[in-house]
Amino acid sequence: MRIGIDLGGTKIEGILLADDGVVVEKLRVDTPAENYEATVAAVCRVVGSLQPSAGEACKVGIGTPGALTMNTEVMKNCNSICLNGKPLKKDIEDQLNYEVIIENDANCFALSEACYGAGKNMATVFGVILGTGTGGGLVINKKLHTGPNRIAGEWGHNSIPDSVRKLIDSDRQCYCERDNCIETVLSGRGLKQSHLERTGNSLEAIEIAALAGSGDEPSRTSIDVYSQQLARCLSTAINIFDPEMIVLGGGLSNIQSLYETVPKYMEGFVFTDVILTKLSAPTFGDASGALGAACLWPID
Ligand SMILES: [Zn+2]
Numbered sequence: 562m563r564i565g566i567d568l569g570g571t572k573i574e575g576i577l578l579a580d581d582g583v584v585v586e587k588l589r590v591d592t593p594a595e596n597y598e599a600t601v602a603a604v605c606r607v608v609g610s611l612q613p614s615a616g617e618a619c620k621v622g623i624g625t626p627g628a629l630t631m632n633t634e635v636m637k638n639c640n641s642i643c644l645n646g647k648p649l650k651k652d653i654e655d656q657l658n659y660e661v662i663i664e665n666d667a668n669c670f671a672l673s674e675a676c677y678g679a680g681k682n683m684a685t686v687f688g689v690i691l692g693t694g695t696g697g698g699l700v701i702n703k704k705l706h707t708g709p710n711r712i713a714g715e716w717g718h719n720s721i722p723d724s725v726r727k728l729i730d731s732d733r734q735c736y737c738e739r740d741n742c743i744e745t746v747l748s749g750r751g752l753k754q755s756h757l758e759r760t761g762n763s764l765e766a767i768e769i770a771a772l773a774g775s776g777d778e779p780s781r782t783s784i785d786v787y788s789q790q791l792a793r794c795l796s797t798a799i800n801i802f803d804p805e806m807i808v809l810g811g812g813l814s815n816i817q818s819l820y821e822t823v824p825k826y827m828e829g830f831v832f833t834d835v836i837l838t839k840l841s842a843p844t845f846g847d848a849s850g851a852l853g854a855a856c857l858w859p860i861d
Pocket of ligand 1: 737738739
């Protein structure tokens with residue numbers, strides 16, 4: 562039995578997961594607003610509530626939108642800003658009296674899909690979130706590949722290939738202070754910007770996708786161009802990781818046409834004649850956080 566916690570900005574969701582992937586118990590509480598100590602206490606309470614049902618000591622994994630910095634073990638880049646700069650892992654471990662694993666939400670998404678979802682029969686899975694940002698996580702034989710910098714799979718802050726630069730009007734500055742990161746093109750905001758440049762209309766990504774679905778020609782074109790941009794950026798990732806499957810997550814993964822067009826547009830951009838990497842929709846979608854967090858502990 563493993564416990565997975567999804568620590569979000571508004572909700573803390575906890576699950577008790579059996580080794581066969583069945584969620585035995587589920588619990589959801591509000592995240593205390595902007596109060597760090599109360600958030601740590603709430604996470605520990607959720608763990609404490611789930612633990613008795615397991616009948617044994619549990620392994621606990623926690624997924625959050627941010628990440629632990631390498632040297633100082635404090636949180637960074639959390640949208641729940643009260644966590645930033647705080648030693649979340651240590652403080653939770655001090656209360657629980659055992660080790661926990663904390664990972665960002667993109668890694669938890671990739672793990673959930675690789676262990677029990679679309680990629681469960683694949684040895685190597687690259688999970689990609691296309692939403693507010695463009696995170697990613699790489700799973701090899703059901704284990705998260707991390708690396709010394711803990712940034713494995715973070716393709717969103719690579720620069721776009723020149724072939725994608727040709728598909729946008731002007732350079733785009735990223736919040737990370739570099740220009741033309743993949744995220745500036747493939748996030749929801751990126752699609753919005755591309756559509757604005759092309760049509761003069763400022764629409765949210767979800768509106769563009771809906772209009773495209775109902776046959777609106779300018780929106781269809783924007784989604785088609787987005788498919789080409791996604792295909793070319795993913796091609797660079799395939800050339801490095803060569804995963805058996807890429808699973809898309811996040812809001813933009815709901816655009817069904819991507820699964821047909823992106824593989825076609827990859828042709829000629831991946832360094833091979835026949836591309837065997839599969840592109841898949843997610844099985845769990847937004848429900849992946851707590852599940853993936855539980856999978857942070859591999860089954861013995
Ligand atoms: Zn960036």
